[in-house]
Amino acid sequence: MKYQSQKIARAYFGVAMALFAVQVTLGLVLGYIYIQPNFLSELLPFNVGRMLHTNSLIVWLLLGFFGAAYYLVPEEAEREIHSPKLAYLQLLILVLGTAGVVVTYLFNLFDGNWLLGNEGREFIEQPRWVKVGIVVAALIFLYNISMTVLAGKKTAITNILLLGLWGLALLFLFAFYNPSNLALDKQYWWFIVHLWVEGTWELVMASILAFLMLKLTGVDREVIEKWLYVIVATALFSGILGTGHHYYWIGMPGYWQWIGSIFSSFEVVPFFAMMAFAFVMVWKGRRDHPNKAALLWSLGCATLAFFGAGVWGFLHTLHGVNYYTHGTQITAAHGHLAFYGAYVCLNLAIISYAMPIMRGRDPYNQVLNMASFWLMSSGVVFMTFTLTFAGTVQTHLQRVMGEGFMDVQDQLWIFYAMRFGSGIAVVLGAILFIYSVAVPRREMIEPGLQSPAE
Amino acid sequence: MSAADQRALIDDLPGDLMMWVLIVSELLVFGAGMLAFLAVRITDPAGFAEAQSHLHRTAAGINTLVLVTSGWLAALAVRDAEAGALARLRWRLVLAAGLGAVFLWLKAGEYADLAREGLSFDSHPFFTFHLLLTGFHAAHVAAGMILLLIVALPATPRATEAGAAFWHMVDLVWVLLFPVVYLI
Numbered sequence: 001m002k003y004q005s006q007k008i009a010r011a012y013f014g015v016a017m018a019l020f021a022v023q024v025t026l027g028l029v030l031g032y033i034y035i036q037p038n039f040l041s042e043l044l045p046f047n048v049g050r051m052l053h054t055n056s057l058i059v060w061l062l063l064g065f066f067g068a069a070y071y072l073v074p075e076e077a078e079r080e081i082h083s084p085k086l087a088y089l090q091l092l093i094l095v096l097g098t099a100g101v102v103v104t105y106l107f108n109l110f111d112g113n114w115l116l117g118n119e120g121r122e123f124i125e126q127p128r129w130v131k132v133g134i135v136v137a138a139l140i141f142l143y144n145i146s147m148t149v150l151a152g153k154k155t156a157i158t159n160i161l162l163l164g165l166w167g168l169a170l171l172f173l174f175a176f177y178n179p180s181n182l183a184l185d186k187q188y189w190w191f192i193v194h195l196w197v198e199g200t201w202e203l204v205m206a207s208i209l210a211f212l213m214l215k216l217t218g219v220d221r222e223v224i225e226k227w228l229y230v231i232v233a234t235a236l237f238s239g240i241l242g243t244g245h246h247y248y249w250i251g252m253p254g255y256w257q258w259i260g261s262i263f264s265s266f267e268v269v270p271f272f273a274m275m276a277f278a279f280v281m282v283w284k285g286r287r288d289h290p291n292k293a294a295l296l297w298s299l300g301c302a303t304l305a306f307f308g309a310g311v312w313g314f315l316h317t318l319h320g321v322n323y324y325t326h327g328t329q330i331t332a333a334h335g336h337l338a339f340y341g342a343y344v345c346l347n348l349a350i351i352s353y354a355m356p357i358m359r360g361r362d363p364y365n366q367v368l369n370m371a372s373f374w375l376m377s378s379g380v381v382f383m384t385f386t387l388t389f390a391g392t393v394q395t396h397l398q399r400v401m402g403e404g405f406m407d408v409q410d411q412l413w414i415f416y417a418m419r420f421g422s423g424i425a426v427v428l429g430a431i432l433f434i435y436s437v438a439v440p441r442r443e444m445i446e447p448g449l450q451s452p453a454e
Numbered sequence: 455m456s457a458a459d460q461r462a463l464i465d466d467l468p469g470d471l472m473m474w475v476l477i478v479s480e481l482l483v484f485g486a487g488m489l490a491f492l493a494v495r496i497t498d499p500a501g502f503a504e505a506q507s508h509l510h511r512t513a514a515g516i517n518t519l520v521l522v523t524s525g526w527l528a529a530l531a532v533r534d535a536e537a538g539a540l541a542r543l544r545w546r547l548v549l550a551a552g553l554g555a556v557f558l559w560l561k562a563g564e565y566a567d568l569a570r571e572g573l574s575f576d577s578h579p580f581f582t583f584h585l586l587l588t589g590f591h592a593a594h595v596a597a598g599m600i601l602l603l604i605v606a607l608p609a610t611p612r613a614t615e616a617g618a619a620f621w622h623m624v625d626l627v628w629v630l631l632f633p634v635v636y637l638i
């Protein structure tokens with residue numbers, strides 16, 4: 001670790017890992033509710049559990065991005081973070097806000113209160129005081145990072161990262177506008193998380209991946225930057241209008257069917273480019289970096305993002321297909337693999353890279369970490385297949401044959417049971433990962449003698 | 455081919471690599487749009503032919519000449535940039551952008567006539583595609599005009615090539631749209 005302030009990232013990664021554990025545990029509970037529908041129905045209604053599952057995912061991914069930025073910006077800009085105090089204050093605000101959200105939802109406190117109660121909008125139902133807190137935290141973050149970059153060296157990696165993070169924060173402002181027209185409400189609602197995952201987050205992903213490739217493979221910065229610019233250009237070109245594939249279904253004009261279908265079909269391009277980028281860099285790279293776990297997560301990220309976001313997204317993006325599959329388990333299959341591949345693996349990659357350095361234990365517990373990659377990834381991939389098959393059957397029975405929703409759900413039980421099994425593997429993998437990062441142990445396997453590189 | 459050769463190939467592209475990424479992306483999107491249009495037309499050839507008869511073919515034909523002439527001026531400007539004739543270069547780029555304005559003016563007249571007839575996106579699938587494809591294209595004409603005026607300021611060969619490359623893409627897309635949407 002070259003700069004002292006990089007260790008801010010450790011606190012962020014710590015909180016992120018804790019929320020990661022919460023998120024997958026709730027996922028397991030929800031998976032069980034699918035096979036035992038009355039499980040915890042009084043204590044934790046399905047809608048509350050689902051909201052906690054998705055919200056904790058988003059929050060921990062964001063905390064991971066913030067941590068990644070605090071880790072890599074000093075190294076890229078070649079100076080300390082502008083104000084470490086502000087960085088910790090930002091984390092404190094976010095933790096308080098998250099706790100406030102969870103308590104408000106679980107006990108439905110202050111229902112209907114303008115400032116304290118939940119807003120009743122799916123995914124952006126945070127009470128207003130929490131939303132204000134999120135904006136304050138985001139402003140602190142952007143100020144802190146931008147000041148650091150402005151005073152230091154500007155690289156393509158930090159420029160793209162800042163572009164992504166500024167866009168992310170500005171798009172969140174739509175959460176404050178709640179028009180009474182439901183179609184408009186949904187439109188602004190979509191501007192937040194979907195312009196995130198199909199736009200600004202891809203920029204964050206590309207820049208963090210580029211940083212990892214730079215460190216792990218030792219390929220020239222000039223080459224990495226060229227790839228980065230091409231990836232970012234194709235991501236923005238396809239992603240912004242690509243979100244149009246949702247609009248027709250929320251009540252917007254019919255021409256969005258075509259704009260959405262055509263542009264979102266090209267959203268596979270940046271994900272393919274990121275996968276090609278990661279593998280080409282590794283093949284070209286001359287550096288044999290000892291942190292094989294970080295490299296495994298990076299390659300896994302690029303590959304699973306291509307399949308989850310790219311291929312599984314394209315699977316149902318054309319409006320002729322989506323007419324039948326919209327909101328079925330096909331959507332759930334895509335959502336799980338896309339989030340896991342693109343953003344979960346990315347965070348776990350940068351954590352696997354940075355944590356051993358920050359803790360001065362370079363690079364411990366590679367075996368456990370890599371085992372957790374295979375366990376978790378197999379779990380999510382298996383889950384994706386079970387949900388895809390469930391969705392195919394559901395689409396046919398419910399949307400084509402016209403059977404009732406609950407009758408069809410009964411027939412999907414076997415898929416949900418298998419999905420629960422894969423969920424157990426994911427949770428065990430997550431626990432193994434957290435353990436391997438958090439608990440230092442002696443090296444499991446002695447490194448063998450390296451044969452000289454060609 | 456070695457890695458060095460590959461890099462040289464990329465560096466040999468006129469203008470800027472990013473401009474070529476954009477141009478290829480644009481061509482893919484317009485190409486996909488036109489293919490979708492032709493595919494949907496198979497389901498209702500008579501309806502499409504009837505809808506098409508509401509368009510101004512002559513005005514669109516004139517617009518083709520306007521845009522091709524404008525592209526020719528941009529191509530000459532690239533030659534000026536290499537020769538270092540900056541005054542002539544700027545004069546030609548402004549003229550090329552001016553012809554872009556003529557194109558948009560004629561296009562606006564066509565849209566206004568359709569609106570007067572009460573024809574819009576939802577009137578018929580033909581008009582959904584016609585308005586989407588030509589509307590997106592018109593937006594690119596407007597963007598291209600701004601780009602031509604911007605590259606006229608530094609007027610370096612590289613900038614002029616990038617601007618002209620984008621303008622030729624706009625030109626090319628129209629030359630494809632005109633027969634597909636207006637004629638056949």
